[in-house]
Amino acid sequence: MPDTRAPAGNTPPDDFDGWWNAPGDWFEEPNVRRAGWSGMVTCRYGDTLYFIKKQSNHLCRSLRHPFGIPTTSREFANIQRLQALGIIVPAPVFHGSRQTADGHLGLLVTRELEGFxxxxxxxxxxxxxxxxxxxxxxxxxxxxxxxxxxxxxxxxxxxxxxxxxxxxxxxxxxxxxxxxxxxxxxxxxxxxxxxxxxxxxxxxxxxxxxxxxxxxxxxx
CATH class of the missing domain: 1.10.510.10 (Transferase(Phosphotransferase) domain 1)
Known part of the structure; x- marks a missing residue:
């Protein structure tokens, strides 16, 4: 099981860099696919456990996005779809993406479904x-x-x-x-x-x- 001890400061980040670099162990080891990878880290701030999905060049393509977007962006949109239907899903806390020298990074942070x-x-x-x-x-x-x-x-x-x-x-x-x-x-x-x-x-x-x-x- 991952180490989910509270990091120093105990206050969750509010920006891309803060969540990307949040301390924690891999809950799902990075899955390498083609030129990219995707994995998930858990991190506890205060009494709340967060799941941090991080990706690099892990893209999905469509007619609307022929050059691709991170699959974290698609998952964030899907979470919003199901929330609108009244279906319980992990609550999103932060979502973002950015282009870097290392590739197209994607980030999605959700709160633990406590009690589930x-x-x-x-x-x-x-x-x-x-x-x-x-x-x-x-x-x-x-x-x-x-x-x-x-x-x-x-x-x-x-x-x-x-x-x-x-x-x-x-x-x-x-x-x-x-x-x-x-x-x-x-x-x-x-x-x-x-x-x-x-x-x-x-x-x-x-x-x-x-x-x-x-x-x-x-x-x-």
Whole structure:
């Protein structure tokens, strides 16, 4: 696990250089891709844990951005999209990019989803809790798909849950690849099939419950 002890000063930065150089250990070691890399550092200021995604020449291209923008910029925009839909996501604290001699740098800082854990860690749930979780997850991703969006990386480690008064609240993370497909109906098929293959929480009956909740949210 990374070292998340509070750095000296205990006050979070408010600019690009401050966050880029914030002390901390790698939570996700840099992933080298083509001419660039991307990784994540954790750092604690006061009582708050921050996730700092740093990139160099880790770009995505589109008709709007033919020369590319950092994928941190796309993820920041996706966070804002889901916030507008009322879906819980990591709260953004700082976002920025800059051109340097070393390349195109991207930076995205988010606050820890306190009290949430991945549904992948939900093996200790009762049968009723698994049923409630299936309904909550199905409803959440149904709202996502109703908006014509596809998560594209919907594994059980990217779906988070917080139990509040015995009821599950759902959050989605790792939104870098979220997109609006050309054929919206494919979004649900892709994400649901991906989650089904990458989860070990629910049995067949639970999965049917999730699909029913998803269909209800999709049609509401």
């Amino acid at each position: 854990r991945a549904i992948a860690d939900g093996g200790d749930l009762t049968a009723e809790e698994k049923r409630q979780l299936a309904i909550a997850v199905g409803s959440t991703i149904g709202r996502l798909h109703r908006a014509g969006l596809q998560h594209s990386c919907l594994y059980d480690k990217h779906v988070m849950v917080h139990w509040q008064d015995g009821k599950p609240e759902i959050a989605l993370i790792d939104l870098e690849k979220l997109r609006r497909p050309y054929l919206p109906w494919r979004a649900a098929r892709h994400d649901l099939d991906q989650l089904r293959r990458h989860q070990a929480v629910w049995n067949a009956d639970d999965w049917d419950t999730l699909l029913a909740a998803h269909a209800a949210a999709l049609g509401s």
